[in-house]
Amino acid sequence: MTAFSSAGLKQPAWQTTVTFTLAFWLSGSLLLDWVIMPSLFATGMMAQPGFATAGYSIFWIFNRIELLCAALVLTGLLVLHRTQAASKLGGRKVIFLSLFLLTIAIIDTYFLTPQMSALGLQLNLFEPVAEIPAGMNQMHGGYWTLEALKLIASGTLLGLCYRDRA
Template identity: 45%
Template sequence: MNTISHSNHREHKEINWSAIILFALGFWLSGSLLLDFVLIPALSVSGMMTEGGFASAGFLIFGVFNRIELICASLVLTTAFVFSVNHNFDKQKQGLFIIFSSLLFLIALAYTYLFIPNLSAWGLCLNQFNPSLTMPSAMISWHEGYWVLEALKYGLGITLLRWSYTK
């Protein structure tokens, strides 16, 4: 009658934070590359960007992707804090890891709540009888800012990916 029941005994498994950050950064950066260098150029070549409804479609596509970016950026920032508590890196690299992760999170926030709404607003054609065929100068400025942040995102993301992989 001495039966040992293992149903109440659960083993605690540690979370593999290295795998989480590698997955989050890999998924995020590959999705960004796909969006920036495959989907948008394909839409541009097909002529969809000159259509009146492209601003709405762009807002929807980028809106969904930006929410995914926020989730990935949150995972990366959380992992950076875990790495700093566990002392996975030397002091200088720990600080840089948190700073780079925070910048990635701020970039994702800027895209979601600043850039995409403004780009979509500038892309709307409010005069159906006299549509503008040129891009407004304010929209060009927003695009330039987007590409600067995108280059920064790729640089920071690849650096964190490399550090996490070699850890």
């Protein structure tokens, strides 16, 4: 336990790491949701038979990066909390928000993305492309709800970390 209280774990280094990780994660999410996916939709790629596979490949990579970012943010905030530096950030509220972000990343990675890809996968290459399955719209709604919650929580954490750095 003395490793946590040693001089090697400095508050500014961990706080900077958390701030930059949150900024990277937030910008990546905005880029994927507001630039990449709309441009794929506008070019008609979502109507192509192989889009489910391509979309799963894109989200597979991005979801793993999200898991790493969520774990790094949670670790940094736990260290800051342990060194009594998180009390200025908001105490247990920041730990709860980082756990919430990790939960969203896990849901996206292991539940939502595989299910959406499985629904959109065309298994018979000789049949014309069928219309979008009914369950896909509900999953899109769930995805956008989770994305909105993720953006609010990460924006709140980023604001708290940035405000405390100034």
